[in-house]
Amino acid sequence: MTATHTTTVPQATTDAMTSGKGSSTGSGTGSGTGSGTALNGRRPVEMLKRRWPTALAVALVILTTAGGSGEPADTVGAFGDALPLLPLLYVIIHQIGKPRVTWPVLGAGVAVMVALRAQDVVSQPVALVAIALAVLARGAVRGTPHGRASFGVQAAGAFAFGALALVGLAVDPDLGRYLVAAGWFFHGVWDFVHLRLDKVVARSFAEWCGVVDVLVAVHLLFLL
Numbered sequence: 001m002t003a004t005h006t007t008t009v010p011q012a013t014t015d016a017m018t019s020g021k022g023s024s025t026g027s028g029t030g031s032g033t034g035s036g037t038a039l040n041g042r043r044p045v046e047m048l049k050r051r052w053p054t055a056l057a058v059a060l061v062i063l064t065t066a067g068g069s070g071e072p073a074d075t076v077g078a079f080g081d082a083l084p085l086l087p088l089l090y091v092i093i094h095q096i097g098k099p100r101v102t103w104p105v106l107g108a109g110v111a112v113m114v115a116l117r118a119q120d121v122v123s124q125p126v127a128l129v130a131i132a133l134a135v136l137a138r139g140a141v142r143g144t145p146h147g148r149a150s151f152g153v154q155a156a157g158a159f160a161f162g163a164l165a166l167v168g169l170a171v172d173p174d175l176g177r178y179l180v181a182a183g184w185f186f187h188g189v190w191d192f193v194h195l196r197l198d199k200v201v202a203r204s205f206a207e208w209c210g211v212v213d214v215l216v217a218v219h220l221l222f223l224l
Contacts, residue, residue, distance in 0.1 A: 051207075052204075053204045053205070053207040053208035053211070054207060054208070054211050056208055057207075057208045057209075057210075057211035057212040057215065058211065058215065060212060061211075061212055061215040061216060061219070065216075065219050065223070072173055072174075072177065072224050073173040075220070075224055076168070076169075076173050076176050076177045076180055076220065076224075077169060077173075079180055079184065079216055079220060080125065080165050080168050080169040080176065080180040080183075081113075081117075081123075081124045081125050081165075081169070082113065082124075083125070083161060083162075083164065083165035083168075083180060083183045083184060083187070084125045084128035084129050084132065084161065084162050084165045084166075085109050085110075085113055085128055086161060086184075086187045086209065086213070087132060087154075087157045087158040087160075087161040087162060087187070088109065088128050088129075088131060088132040088135075088158065089102075089105055089106060089109055089201070090154055090157060090158075090190075090194075090200055090201060091132050091135050091136060091139075091154050091155075091158050092105055092109075092135055093105055093200055093201050094139075094144065094145075094146060094150065094151070094154045094200050095135055095138070095139050095144060095145070096145075097144075097145030097146065099200065099201055099202045099203075100202065102201045102202040102204075102205040103202065103204075103205060106205065112128075112131075113128070116128070125162075125165050125166055125169060126166070128162075129158075129162040129165075129166065132158045132162060133158075136154075136155050136158060139151055146200070150199075150200075154200070157187075157190060160186075161183050161186075161187055161190075164179050164180065164182060164183035164186075165180065165183055167179055168180040168183065177220055177221075177224065178221070180220060181216075181217045181220035181221045182217070184213045184214075184216045184217040184220065185213065185214060185217035187209075187213045188209075188210045188211075188212075188213030188214040188217065189210075191206045191207075191209045191210030191213060192206070192210045194206045195207055195210060
């Protein structure tokens with residue numbers, strides 16, 4: 001006769017093995033879910049870090065348009081006065097030849113605009129256009145860091161946007177609104193083209209300014 005031996009696994013060992021398997025499965029599932037939740041939570045933060053110029057632009061336009069007087073003529077006048085500053089910044093930064101100075105130049109430009117509003121000798125848009133022409137004249141005489149072709153493009157932009165601002169302020173406000181809005185909108189296109197090409201100004205400024213310009217144009221056309 002052949003003896004048959006049966007090996008008996010202790011119940012405690014079996015329970016421990018089962019418990020360990022369940023713990024491993026639960027831990028893996030919980031860890032994966034937690035990691036996915038954390039990743040989803042980080043996505044808006046990461047997107048905000050990448051698109052902070054857009055977020056800043058939206059906030060600025062909301063604050064600016066919410067605090068207006070509500071009179072269409074006043075709003076058109078305010079945005080028409082500010083429009084020549086946009087091409088002026090490009091002209092100055094183009095002549096400096098260093099995109100990293102974009103934001104400091106913007107700060108200086110805003111300070112000049114505030115100073116012009118505090119006096120009654122010369123109108124703000126006329127003064128801004130005159131400054132742009134002076135910078136262009138200097139560039140035509142002394143040269144430009146980016147070559148004549150690029151200089152010509154910036155000069156054309158300064159003339160076009162300056163003309164839209166001055167004419168928009170001179171005509172009836174109902175018509176002027178469309179001219180000033182066109183100036184802001186097409187300067188937004190100008191910004192996005194420079195953003196795409198990564199030329200002249202800092203990319204963050206081009207994105208910020210482009211969003212601001214388009215939103216201002218929308219406000220003038222549809223929300224005013």
